[in-house]
Amino acid sequence: QVRLVESGGGSVQAGGSLTLSCQVSGFTVREHCMAWFRQAPGKEREAVATIYPTYTGQLSRYYATTAVGRFTISQDSGESALSLQMNNLRPEDTAIYYCAATLARHCVGGYLPQASNINYWGQGTQVTVSS
Secondary structure (H helix, E strand, C coil): CEEEECCCEEEECCCCCCEEEEEEEEHHHHHHCCCCCCCECCCCCCEEEEEEECCCEEEEEECCCCHCCEEEEEECCCCCEEEEECCCCCHHEEEEEEEEEEEEHHHCCCCCCCHHHHHHHCCEEEEECCC
């Protein structure tokens, strides 16, 4: 059974930090692109960071412009956990954050996958940043 379970959301003031975690089971992580999405009220769900296997077998990362320099996506060596370290948070980062998995081909070359291409979703965790 596929499961993606997020944790680590919460409320912080602008400039603060949070680390989100996602426990993964039920599928072969190394064959997929793992991603963090977010959805703010009234907005579409958008990818903010991905980590995916390249053709050499190494992992590569790609970030949405808004996340560059502030967010870091990581995957543990056991391939059962994904994390998103978020620093210098802004009020506009307020959203529900989702752990997600899709086929690696949707991310290879540095692309942010569309929500419609996602195979597996977590239940989401709320992040609220106050000014």
